[in-house]
Amino acid sequence: MAGPEIEHLVQLLARLPGLGQRSARRAALTLLKRREQLLAPLAAAMTDAAAKVKTCSVCGNYDSVDPCAICADQRRDPSLICVVEDVASLWAMERSGLFKGRYHVLGGVLSALDGIGPDDLFIDRLVARASAEEVAEVILAMAATVDGQTTAHYLVDRLANCHVAVSGLAQGVPVGGELDYLDDGTIGAALRARRPIA
Amino acid sequence: MAGPEIEHLVQLLARLPGLGQRSARRAALTLLKRREQLLAPLAAAMTDAAAKVKTCSVCGNYDSVDPCAICADQRRDPSLICVVEDVASLWAMERSGLFKGRYHVLGGVLSALDGIGPDDLFIDRLVARASAEEVAEVILAMAATVDGQTTAHYLVDRLANCHVAVSGLAQGVPVGGELDYLDDGTIGAALRARRPIA
Numbered sequence: 001m002a003g004p005e006i007e008h009l010v011q012l013l014a015r016l017p018g019l020g021q022r023s024a025r026r027a028a029l030t031l032l033k034r035r036e037q038l039l040a041p042l043a044a045a046m047t048d049a050a051a052k053v054k055t056c057s058v059c060g061n062y063d064s065v066d067p068c069a070i071c072a073d074q075r076r077d078p079s080l081i082c083v084v085e086d087v088a089s090l091w092a093m094e095r096s097g098l099f100k101g102r103y104h105v106l107g108g109v110l111s112a113l114d115g116i117g118p119d120d121l122f123i124d125r126l127v128a129r130a131s132a133e134e135v136a137e138v139i140l141a142m143a144a145t146v147d148g149q150t151t152a153h154y155l156v157d158r159l160a161n162c163h164v165a166v167s168g169l170a171q172g173v174p175v176g177g178e179l180d181y182l183d184d185g186t187i188g189a190a191l192r193a194r195r196p197i198a
Numbered sequence: 199m200a201g202p203e204i205e206h207l208v209q210l211l212a213r214l215p216g217l218g219q220r221s222a223r224r225a226a227l228t229l230l231k232r233r234e235q236l237l238a239p240l241a242a243a244m245t246d247a248a249a250k251v252k253t254c255s256v257c258g259n260y261d262s263v264d265p266c267a268i269c270a271d272q273r274r275d276p277s278l279i280c281v282v283e284d285v286a287s288l289w290a291m292e293r294s295g296l297f298k299g300r301y302h303v304l305g306g307v308l309s310a311l312d313g314i315g316p317d318d319l320f321i322d323r324l325v326a327r328a329s330a331e332e333v334a335e336v337i338l339a340m341a342a343t344v345d346g347q348t349t350a351h352y353l354v355d356r357l358a359n360c361h362v363a364v365s366g367l368a369q370g371v372p373v374g375g376e377l378d379y380l381d382d383g384t385i386g387a388a389l390r391a392r393r394p395i396a
């Protein structure tokens with residue numbers, strides 16, 4: 001079709017999530033059309049990220065410094081650790097702007113189907129962190145899926161001797177979520193956790 | 199949210215077609231998770247493309263050589279020029295593997311709404327190419343849209359003195375296309391162009 005440079009670019013773009021072959025071609029064409037304004041800056045940004053971004057050795061976040069800016073931020077509460085499945089979840093928590101403690105990225109959840117066991121996740125490291133004297137509470141923020149909740153139960157056991165409070169995110173109706181669009185599991189959880197209205 | 203390198207990467211990715219803010223974040227996370235296997239190779243492929251890819255000065259195709267490989271291919275019929283709106287259409291024609299002539303990329307179609315007039319497209323260059331003695335036929339392969347067909351009509355006029363045959367792609371039911379999924383315009387065009395079955 002096109003020259004080898006362009007073909008190679010399309011094939012690599014097609015490996016990004018959400019981009020199939022067709023949308024990878026469209027993305028490549030946009031890049032080639034805007035070589036100065038978009039392709040060159042994106043190439044530079046990727047080269048920069050590939051050279052500088054590291055995985056934080058404390059929490060597993062991505063940043064250009066290690067420990068990451070969150071772990072190094074003295075204004076953040078060291079007594080609180082929020083356990084998330086992946087960096088995407090960490091970013092989602094940060095966007096909310098509501099959590100002022102620190103994080104621990106597990107690197108996935110336990111999954112019999114995908115063959116992911118405790119040794120495949122950063123659980124030992126979490127137990128070690130939670131055992132530090134400054135830590136008072138570990139918040140388990142895994143997804144409300146079967147695997148997420150299995151993982152949460154396993155972590156409750158593993159954290160039992162760490163002398164920390166262990167909590168989980170509340171389940172219920174999302175703010176702004178119309179009941180009509182919610183699955184039965186969410187509605188059931190919201191119903192079971194119903195609260196008196198003063 | 200994340201460090202400035204990562205933020206910058208997400209913002210540039212969000213400018214690709216089909217990637218909103220959310221999918222740009224997902225793409226960035228995939229890249230950061232697979233720094234060696236995907237981020238570094240993609241950065242290199244983009245740097246390579248930004249340095250090497252040019253717009254063919256003859257036909258408007260993208261390639262690392264100018265004239266492009268298609269224009270330079272002596273096995274392709276120089277008597278046939280297929281006029282396409284953009285390089286995406288050129289690639290689509292090439293994927294079919296059925297056209298063995300050369301191309302001319304217009305760079306868009308006439309559009310009153312978008313303020314695109316004849317001077318914004320590579321029309322003079324097409325007329326000059328079509329005037330060459332070796333050219334016998336110009337195939338107009340614009341989309342079957344109002345703007346595409348307006349452009350085709352305008353090109354028929356402009357090519358009137360070039361001593362070339364001017365043709366257009368047939369309109370009709372796409373191969374494998376179920377009638378139920380086709381718009382009325384396509385069905386109408388297919389009906390008007392109906393052919394006797396021997």
Ligand SMILES: [Zn+2]
Pocket residue numbers: 056057058059060061067068069070071072
């Ligand atoms: Zn960290």
Ligand SMILES: [Zn+2]
Pocket residue numbers: 254255256257258259265266267268269270
């Ligand atoms: Zn060319």
